[in-house]
Structures are given as C-alpha cells and as structure tokens.
Amino acid sequence: MIYIKKEMDGxxxxxxxxxxxxxxxxxxxxxxxxxxxxxxxxxxxESGSFSGTRISCGCKSK
Incomplete structure (x- = not known):
C-alpha cells in the first residue's frame, strides 16, 4: 500500500x-x-523527487 500521511482533527x-x-x-x-x-x-x-516539479498540460499559455 502507498499512502500519504495527513493530520486531521489532531x-x-x-x-x-x-x-x-x-x-x-x-x-x-x-x-x-x-x-x-x-x-x-x-x-x-529524471529528478528523483516530486518536490519542485512543474508540469504543463501542453497548453500554449505563457
């Protein structure tokens, strides 16, 4: 199982x-x-981490 840990309601x-x-x-x-x-x-x-990753959807926006 892969999971994230999140504190909710203490x-x-x-x-x-x-x-x-x-x-x-x-x-x-x-x-x-x-x-x-x-x-x-x-x-x-490529980077070994998701930290700081910026991904484009393929749009033409600047």
Missing part, C-alpha cells in the same frame, strides 16, 4: 493512494489534469 491519518488518483495543476494556465503512471515514473527517473 490525529494522524493514512490515506491510501492509487495511480489513477494523482492530479496536478499546469504551472502555465492552472488547468487541473491527471498524471498517468508513465509520467510519474519519468519524473522520478
């Missing part, structure tokens, strides 16, 4: 996550989109 909760539940927002236009498992693996292979 108690630590474990929230299980699945590959089809991971989303982000485009750093250019703000559009929310789902990340697929292939893209997640590419991010980890």
């Amino acid at each position: 108690q630590q909760q474990e929230i299980e996550i699945f590959g089809d539940e991971i989303y982000t927002r485009c750093f250019k236009c703000g559009n929310e989109f789902q990340l697929d498992e292939e893209l997640l693996l590419d991010i980890l292979a």
Whole structure:
C-alpha cells in the first residue's frame, strides 16, 4: 500500500493512494489534469523527487 500521511482533527491519518488518483495543476494556465503512471515514473527517473516539479498540460499559455 502507498499512502500519504495527513493530520486531521489532531490525529494522524493514512490515506491510501492509487495511480489513477494523482492530479496536478499546469504551472502555465492552472488547468487541473491527471498524471498517468508513465509520467510519474519519468519524473522520478529524471529528478528523483516530486518536490519542485512543474508540469504543463501542453497548453500554449505563457
């Protein structure tokens, strides 16, 4: 099981996550989109971390 830990109402909760539940927002236009498992693996292979990752949805916004 892969999960995130989040404190809610003063108690630590474990929230299980699945590959089809991971989303982000485009750093250019703000559009929310789902990340697929292939893209997640590419991010980890390139940087080794999700920290500071900026992903575009493919828009033409500046």
